[in-house]
Amino acid sequence: MPAPQLDLFQQLQPVALPPAAPGHPTPETSVDGPSVVPPAEIRMPAGAIAADDVLVDTGRVRVWYVPHDRARRYRLMLRADGTARCTVPRRGSLRDARRFVDGARDWLCQQWRRRAAQPKADRHWVSGSKIWFWGNPVPLELEYAPDGRPTHVRIDQLKLLIRTAGTTGPAATPTPETDLRPAVERALRRLAERELPPRVQALAAAAGISLTRVTVRNQRTRWGSCSRHGVISLNWRLIQTPEFVCDYIILHELAHRRHLNHSTRFWDEVARLCPGWENAEAWIKQHGRELL
Numbered sequence: 001m002p003a004p005q006l007d008l009f010q011q012l013q014p015v016a017l018p019p020a021a022p023g024h025p026t027p028e029t030s031v032d033g034p035s036v037v038p039p040a041e042i043r044m045p046a047g048a049i050a051a052d053d054v055l056v057d058t059g060r061v062r063v064w065y066v067p068h069d070r071a072r073r074y075r076l077m078l079r080a081d082g083t084a085r086c087t088v089p090r091r092g093s094l095r096d097a098r099r100f101v102d103g104a105r106d107w108l109c110q111q112w113r114r115r116a117a118q119p120k121a122d123r124h125w126v127s128g129s130k131i132w133f134w135g136n137p138v139p140l141e142l143e144y145a146p147d148g149r150p151t152h153v154r155i156d157q158l159k160l161l162i163r164t165a166g167t168t169g170p171a172a173t174p175t176p177e178t179d180l181r182p183a184v185e186r187a188l189r190r191l192a193e194r195e196l197p198p199r200v201q202a203l204a205a206a207a208g209i210s211l212t213r214v215t216v217r218n219q220r221t222r223w224g225s226c227s228r229h230g231v232i233s234l235n236w237r238l239i240q241t242p243e244f245v246c247d248y249i250i251l252h253e254l255a256h257r258r259h260l261n262h263s264t265r266f267w268d269e270v271a272r273l274c275p276g277w278e279n280a281e282a283w284i285k286q287h288g289r290e291l292l
Contacts, residue, residue: 043220045085050094054084054101056109065097070228070260074100078111080221080292115289125181131155132291133188135242135283140180153184160187192216192236200232200250207273209254220292223249223284226256237291241283248280 044051048064062083063076071089074097078084088097101108130137133155141154152159197214204211212230219225219235226232232253238246251274259266270277 063101076104124179132240188239189236192239196234203250204254209257224253226253240291245280245283248274248277
């Protein structure tokens with residue numbers, strides 16, 4: 001993260017927190033996400049102990065404070081839902097975390113303005129919409145049953161069975177405005193659950209790295225994670241990225257099996273496992289927001 005500036009925010013106003021969600025944060029690869037979203041869509045990160053609504057020149061940003069046992073320094077990250085997360089290290093305090101956020105106003109404003117200026121991804125998928133699939137923008141092509149029900153969607157050379165509302169009862173003829181995104185995302189996630197774990201196992205074996213388990217999840221702000229117990233978790237949306245990007249994320253997480261941090265040694269290991277990883281990072285920076 002760029003060095004925070006020393007300008008102060010206006011007075012921080014504490015925000016009452018809803019009940020904490022289960023689970024604990026882990027070091028994971030973060031990506032850019034969409035800009036500000038309606039309050040109903042804001043999700044409190046697991047483990048958050050406090051929140052402030054912070055005034056910046058572009059509006060109001062909610063900052064969540066999340067302790068992390070393995071963090072060695074304070075860290076501020078703009079999340080996919082337009083809020084920010086401040087990681088509080090093990091020996092840190094909420095008071096010092098707020099001071100750190102105070103000093104990062106210029107950086108936070110810059111990131112928020114940059115994100116707001118980016119074109120927003122189309123959240124509504126219809127027949128003919130183009131989506132990313134293995135790094136290529138391809139159109140969704142519906143296939144229908146004789147009674148008018150959409151039964152399959154063709155994405156490039158792939159034909160996916162989709163389950164849409166009403167398929168167990170009387171079928172309604174879909175309109176050009178029918179949102180296919182939920183059904184297509186479910187189908188892509190099932191495909192990712194079949195294809196991503198074997199790829200992780202193959203890359204781990206080639207690198208001589210052991211792991212315990214591979215899971216495919218629905219993360220909203222991260223591409224992958226590696227736990228201290230050797231569990232690799234991947235975002236199902238990796239199936240929408242080019243193969244070299246998918247492999248980079250996998251190898252990035254495998255490198256954490258040797259260095260559970262982002263130290264110089266860790267990045268040296270990434271470069272050894274994945275020469276040219278910078279190209280993958282560039283693709284993520286340019287297109288990641290379209291997927292998350």
